[in-house]
Amino acid sequence: MKLSAIPTTVRTTCPYCGVGCGVRAQVGQDGALAIAGDEAHPASQGRLCVKGSALGETVGLEGRLLSPMLRAGEGLHEASWAEALDKVAGGFRKIIAEHGPDAVALYVSGQLLTEDYYVANKFMKGYVGSANIDTNSRLCMxxxxxxxxxxxxxxxxxxxxxxxxxxxxxxxxxxxxxxxxxxxxxxxxxxxxxxxxxxxxxxxxxxxxxxxxxxxxxxxxxxxxxxxxxxxxxxxxxxxxxxxxxxxxxxxxxxxxxxxxxxxxxxxxxxxxxxxxxxxxxxxxxxxxxxxxxxxxxxxxxxxxxxxxxxxxxxxxxxxxxxxxxxxxxxxxxxxxxxxxxxLTGQPNAMGGREVGGLANMLAAHMELDDPSQRAAVQAFWDAPRMADKPGLKAVELFRAIEEGKVKAVWIMATNPLVSLPDADQARRALEKCELVVASDIVLGTDTNQLAHVLLPALGWGEKDGTVTNSERCISRQRAFLSKPGQARPDWEIVCEVARRMGFSGFDFTAPQQIFDEHARLSNWQNGAGSQRRRVFDIGGLAGLGRAEYDALEPVQWPVRRQGEDTQRLFGDGRFAYPDGKARFVATRARLPAHLPDAEFPLVLNTGRVRDQWHTMTRTGRSVKLAEHVPEPFVDLHPQDALLCGVKAGELARVTSNWGTVVARVRHGGGIARGSVFMPIHWSGQTASDARVGAVVNPAVDPVSGEPEFKHTPVRVEPFGVHWYGFILSRAALPLREAANWTRIQGAGFVRYELAGRKPFADAAHWARKLLQVEDDDADWIELEDRNGGVYRAAHLVDGRIEACLFVSQRQDLPARAWLAQMFCKESLSPQDRSGLLSGRAREQGVDPGPTVCSCFGVGRDTIRIAIEQHGLKDAAAVTACVKAGGNCGSCVPEIRALLGEASIKAQ
Structure with missing residues (x-):
């Protein structure tokens, strides 16, 4: 499906981390999206990281949720917006009538725009009358x-x-x-x-x-x-x-x-x-x-x-x-x-969500939920029929309450809690038991959406319009430059439609500018009146913007009490937000983490991100450019710990805690101390068979904030024994029921699967044809089998063009993937190409660049290493001048320097 362009260059913001980089985007007549940094944006001054630079590869419509869907039994069927909205509104209304407002909840996301967040918060706290609205920002900020x-x-x-x-x-x-x-x-x-x-x-x-x-x-x-x-x-x-x-x-x-x-x-x-x-x-x-x-x-x-x-x-x-x-x-x-x-915030609008009270223990405009006068102020401003009067359930306790049947309906927006929450299998159990699960999303296939009763298609980045606030309190416009695909709608509009169907007034917005205006006016509402302290968060100077002024809004740091104001720093006058103007020291007493390692779980798991991926890869997983730097889930541990655990680098290992288990490739990154292991958070049930790290993470939370302890879970690591390792490159997606473990990686015109199996196969050709879904006995099929060496290789071609290839070995001596990927760019394979496929080696020298180091320019480790050795390169700048690596976002420069160090040691 071709992208529909809004013809002009549009200034917007990146949808990834909390830095809030400025982006210039334009869709060409051929549908290609050109992405560049916005030199005029103060946060990034024209620079983008590799994820931002690759945004053009992530906006296609494949896999998008483009119409409302209702679940009937085990299956989903398309529905009209009227049917879907009536289902949501009627379900919420019925449960509230029978069990009270605290029996329903919203779980939202720092991926929402501020206008979306504002409407959702107003809906729950001021009209449903419950503070059961929490956000995945609970998990990070x-x-x-x-x-x-x-x-x-x-x-x-x-x-x-x-x-x-x-x-x-x-x-x-x-x-x-x-x-x-x-x-x-x-x-x-x-x-x-x-x-x-x-x-x-x-x-x-x-x-x-x-x-x-x-x-x-x-x-x-x-x-x-x-x-x-x-x-x-x-x-x-x-x-x-x-x-x-x-x-x-x-x-x-x-x-x-x-x-x-x-x-x-x-x-x-x-x-x-x-x-x-x-x-x-x-x-x-x-x-x-x-x-x-x-x-x-x-x-x-x-x-x-x-x-x-x-x-x-x-x-x-x-x-x-x-x-x-x-x-x-x-x-x-x-x-x-x-x-x-x-x-430093993690998500693009984590701070915008905080401004509007997106957490279960907050009110909009930095007002306090437990302050009766501030509750009354917000209720009066909203003309709200029933105001939440106590904090709602925080993320981890919310999903426990769902499993216990206390919360009977949950509406999940722009997040995937079955992957991202700690003790994620508990979240799965909760949604399986929940009476009504609603999900607003841009994609159909997520772990969470598989359990939703109602799916509502939302607009994604490039299609939606509103504001975000970055880590330095800078409000920026996120502008649409793509037409709305299918029946997708903005999140704020979906919430308003449900609110109106539930009989609530106050949701007659027709554009995000109207919502922003109300948000700005609320920030100034009774601010400092009477005995109330003056709240620092105040964007009253942005109230009253017309549509054209809103569209043209330049980045601005709050507070903005008067039009034209911009505030770089706070507290320069020594006055803080307490009534007496003084900051508070907090007596902090060191204490041990909630769960400590023991004989059964002797190692401590730390989780985090990798350079080229984002959250659960719903967006970044679509990019070929971003796929190769870290293509598979891994567990990084010290070589001595690996020896004690009986696992080897390059092989698979099972990581187990009291809460769950995952499987990942062992590696020694060289940067981890004994007693600790590290795993990235990005893989879901759609991209790997068994790598949802949230399933392993303990659900202990900070008693003050409710934030979970993702950095300290006792685990054990043990071998995940397999009989063979292999990989597939295929133009078509494949069901891998025969594999004990697999990872899906996006390639250029193909899908790559890394896989392993525990069972030997008696008839390799029959097994391989079934795996690659080749049913025609007369198909152009080439293969090589070495039974003594435990090696099997096969390829399927159609009209001389490769459709799929499979490489299997009992050892890890599998061919390099990069040169094989080049076969998929050819309209027809030569006899030499066919021979190379079966031999497992490129017929031409120097075509394999090795694992990707510089994703911006697609430069591999071997390319850099050879350049260093042949040209005597001494620093990262020389490497950039020679092979371009490191010449864009600079994220790969530490790895380039490490290669320079290795070369220097080798030369001694």
Whole structure:
């Protein structure tokens, strides 16, 4: 199905991470989408990471949900919008009438636009009368929200991206920014190149690509962040590094925070050395490296500390956040250029969702759900019939309540909880039992949608219109440049239609501009009136925009109290959002993670992202460019742990916890300490047979924020024994019922499957034909079998063109995939090509580039390695000049430097 273009270049924003990069998009007459960075957007200044650059490959309509669907028995059938909306509205209305408003819930997403989020929140909290609306941002950012509110009195990020360039010391905590926030990381890289005296410290249990920039890497013990920053606070206090005047004038509670941080241990005779040793032991760090970090922090006024999932995703996440903020408050390093604590959000509109109260314990416009006067203010503004008066269920407890039958209807929007939630098999059980499951989505085939009773087709990126807010509080327009496909509708419109069918007024919006206007007016509504404190979040200056002004809205950082205002930094005047204007120190006491390793589960699982994929790969999994850097799910562990577990690099292993099990390829990335393992989060039931990492993750949550502990699950790793390994390249998608394990990877004109089996096959040709769905006995079929060596190879051709090929071996000595992929670009295979297929080797030398390193330009490891050796290349810039690798987004530069290092060692 051909894309329908809106003819012009459209300025919009990237739909991936919270950096919020600006994008210029244009669809050509041939349907091809041209993507470029927007030089005028302040967040990214014209740069895009490889995921953003590949957006043009992700907007096709294959697999899209394009009409409403209803489930009847085991099957789905298309329905009209009227049928589907009546089903949702009638189901919700019936359940509310019988069981009350808390028997229904919404589970939404940071992928929604602010206008979508606003309408959904208004619908649930003001009209249904329940706060049972939570978001997948609970899984990544709620600890930061809780930390901000405790410290500042409101959920506020003080700084801006410019601070990363102005800082003399950048501390990255639990953040692999090189892969997860690439364009922001590149700003740090350029700043450090311009000012070599600038220092970067990375605090992370793993040695990640981000450490390539680091002057110091502290590989702390997983979960020990509070020990580290409490120790820093105690050290600062005893070194005379606190800003006593600032603390006295602008803060409350330092004494209690110092007591909790163990200041007394530092003050005891000989205490500094002993206390440092205690912290080093607790964090499993070298004492000299720990002292070096403490001295750097103490002696560098312009210090910025950025943190993300490695801090937030913990059963003590809020305390970790506050332990970091405490150190900045104590030194007065906040609200001024080049300094402050900085929460990096994970999703494109996680902050926009927070602005409108998208979490179950919040109200819109940063008002408080547990404050009767603020509830009354919102109810009056909305003219709401019944206002939620208590917090709703947070994500993990929501799905428990569904399984227990307390919540009988759930509407899931723009997220895939059966993959992304911890203890994900419990989420599956919950939806299997739920009376009514509604899903608004852009794709049909997801793990969650397989259990939905009603599927509602939503607009995707490039089709929908509205605003998002990035990590630095910058509101940007996300503009449509594609026509609406099929019967898909914007999420806000779908919610409004259901609300009207339930008899609710207040949902007569006809355009996103009207919703944004109401959102802006609410932010200013009774703000600071009477005895109420003035909320910092205020975009009243953007109220009253006409459609043309809304369409032309330029990026702007809130608060925007008056038209034309833009606010880079908060707290520069020393006033915070508490009624007395003072920030709060939070006494944070170090505690152990909720679940500790033991004899049965001796290793600690850490989860996270890889460079070229996003969430559950609904979008990025469609891109050929993004497929090859990390094509398969993997488990990364230390070689000595692998030896003890009986697993080998390149083979499959089973990873098991108390909650579930997954299977992945073993690798030794070289950056992980003994006792820990790492797995990426991206694979779902559509892209791998058994790699939903959420099924393994423990469901423990932070008691303050409700954020789950994705970074610390006790597991064991053991061999996943198979009889053979293999792979398939096929133009058609295949059902792989015969394989014990498989992964699906998108190729250029074909689908690639990596697979393994436990059963030997007696008749290889019969088995292979069945697997590749070749039923014609006279088909053009070529094959080679070595029974003694356990090798089988086959290919199916039609009119001389390859349709599919299969390679199987009892060992892992399978042919390289890259040169085989080139066969699918040919209209007809030559005799030499056919011979090469069966021999498993390219007939031409130098055609296999090896595993992808630079996805932007498709440059492989072997291409770079050969260039380094043949041309004597000495640095990454020389590699870029020679083979282009590293010349676009820069995300692959750490890997290029690693190859340069290997070449240097080899040459010695």
């Amino acid at each position: 709620s600890a930061a929200v809780a930390g901000h509110k405790r410290a500042f009195g409101e959920d506020l990020v003080p700084g801006c991206y410019e601070d990363f360039e102005l800082a003399d010391l950048v501390v990255l905590v639990g953040s692999n920014a090189a892969w997860c926030h690439p364009t922001l990381y590149q700003r740090i890289v350029r700043a450090k190149e311009a000012r070599p005296g600038m220092r970067v410290v990375v605090i992370d249990p793993r040695r990640t690509a981000t450490c390539d920039l680091a002057d110091l890497h502290l590989p702390l013990k997983p979960g020990s962040d509070v020990w580290l920053f409490n120790g820093l606070l105690g050290y600062l206090a005893t070194q005379g590094a606190l800003d006593s005047a600032y603390v006295q004038a602008h803060t409350v509670g330092l004494g209690e925070a110092l007591d909790a941080a163990g200041e007394a241990a530092f003050l005891a005779p000989g205490g500094r050395e002993a206390a440092l040793l205690d912290v080093a032991r607790a964090c499993r760090l070298d004492p000299q490296q720990l002292l070096a970090f403490y001295e750097l922090f103490a002696n560098t006024e312009k210090t910025l500390t950025a943190f993300t999932m490695g801090v937030n995703q913990s059963s003590s996440g809020a305390d970790k956040v506050n332990a970091i903020i405490n150190c900045h408050l104590a030194t007065g390093r906040i609200g001024r250029p080049g300094m402050g604590p900085f929460s």
